Amino acid sequence: MNLLRAWLGGIPAYLWSGWGAVASLFLLFAAWEGASAVYGALILPDPATVFATLAGLIESGAAWPELAVTARRALTGLALAIAAGSVLGMLAGVSLTASMMARPLVTVLLGTPPIAWLVLAMLWFGASDGTPVFTVFVACFPVIFVGALQGTRTLDSHLKDMAAVFRLPARMKLFDLYLPHVVSYLFPAWITALGTAWKVVVMAELLSSADGVGAALAVSRSHLDTAATLAWISAVVGSLLAVEYLLLEPIKRELERWRQNER
C-alpha cells in the first residue's frame, strides 16, 4: 500500500524529470524525418504519416485487440519466466554446487537463438498461444535466472553470519536478508527480460500466429505498406516504454531508496 502511494505520488516529479528523455526521443524523430526526406515515403515514411496511420488503426479499433493479444502472450511468458527464473535462480545461488552446475546450462540457454526455440515451439505447440508464450519464456528465463543467481551469491557472508548469530528464522532470512539484496539484481534483469519479451513475442507471432501485432506486421509487409509497418512498430515500442518507465522504474526507485543519499 505504501508502495502504491509512493508510486502515485512520485509520478509528477518523475515525469518532470523525464524531459531529457523526451528531448532525446524528439531528436530521434528529427533524424527519422530527415532520413525520410532523403529516401522517400515508400522506403521510410515520415513520422507524421506513421503516427497518423497509427491513430487511424487505433480509431478503427484494429489496434487494441492485436496489442492486447500480443501483450497477453508477452506478459504470460514473462510472468512464467520471472516466477521460475527468480525462484530457481535464488535456490541455485544458495548452493555453490548448484550454481556451478547451472552456469554452463545458462550459457547454453542464452546462446541458443530465440528463432531456434521458435522453430521447436512451432513443432511442439503448433499455431496456438503456446508457441509465442514458450518462446518468450525460454528467451527471458536465463536472463532472470542469472540475475537471481548473482544476487544470491553476492550477499555479504558477514551479513549471513550476523543472521545466524541473531537466530533469524528462515522466513526472516528470506524477506529481511536475501530478498532486499537480490531485488537490486533481479529488477534490472526483469527490465531486460521485459524488453526481450516484447521483441521475441512479435517475432514469434510474425512466423506462427494469425493474430497479434506480429501477424499484423506480416500482413502489412505483404501489402508493402511501410507506414502501417512502422505504425505497428511504434505501437509496440511505445507500449514497452510506457510499461518500463511508468511502472517498473518508479517501483525500482522506491525499493532502492536505502541506497540513495538524497530523498
Next chain:
Amino acid sequence: MNAEHTHAPRLEVRGLSHAYALKTVLDAVDLTLEAGRVLALVGPSGCGKTTLLHLCAGLLTRQSGTLANGFRRPAVMFQQPRLLPWKTTRDNIAIGLKAAGVQRGERLARADAIGQTVGLDALALGQFPHALSGGMQSRAALARALVLAPDLLLMDEPFAALDIGLKGQLHRLLLEHQAERGLAVLMITHDLMEAIRLADTVLVMAAEPGRIVHRFTLPTPARRRDDAAVYRTTAELLQVPAVRASFGLEAAAAGISDGSVLPLHATPHAGDAPAAPRKKGHSC
C-alpha cells in the same frame, strides 16, 4: 544445552583445537567464563582469536576438544557493525527481537529505549545505516546486541575502528550495562590496554598455532580502575616475556623495566602518572 544452566551458567572450553585444511589455527585452548565476568582475549593479528570466538558463537563447527556453552541468550558484536543496509537503524537494532517473535510495537519501543541509552537520537534511529558515521554504526551494533538482554556477549574487536573518545564512551556504556545485568563478556582485542580497562581476566594468545600463553586476573573491578591503574597494569603486563614474545616485541630492555615505557602520556592524575608506575596507589 545441558541441565546446569538454570543457575550460574558458564562457558567452558577444554582442549579446543581448530584447523583450516592443514593449517592449525587453534591448539588446545582452555578457558572458562563465569556469569557476570569479563574475559578478554588479547593477541596479535592472525592468532586465531576470531576463530575461537566464531566457535563459541556457533558459526564454525567444532573439530576437537569440548565446548560447553551454558548461557541461554548469547549475543555477538562483530568487528564491523554489519547492519542491514536496507533497514533503518531502529529496525536493525530490533532484528534480534523480531527473530525472537516480539511484536512490532514492543520491539521498536525497546529498540528506541536501548538506542537512547547508547546515544542514538530519534533522527539517527530513523535513518538508513549509510547515513550514519562509523561511530554511530558501532553504537547501533552494540544496541542490537544489548537489546536482547543477553547473558553472554561475544565481542570481536568491536571498538577497533573508533577514535579514542568514542571508544571510551562505548567502554563506559558497556561496563555500566555489564555491571547492571551481570552480563558475561568474552571480548577479543589486539589492544592490551583496552583489555585491561574492561576485563576481569586477560588471556594473552600467541600465533602459529593459536594458543594461550599467559593468564592474568585483575584484582579490582573494571569500574573502579582509573586511567593511571590501567596504564600501569598495561606496562606491567608488557614486561612479561611471554606477552612480549606473542606480540613479536623484543625482549624487555633495562630502561623499559624501569617503568619509563610510556613517557608520552601526559599526567592524567598528577601524582599517579604512568611515569611512576611502581608507586602503589589505591588499586591493585
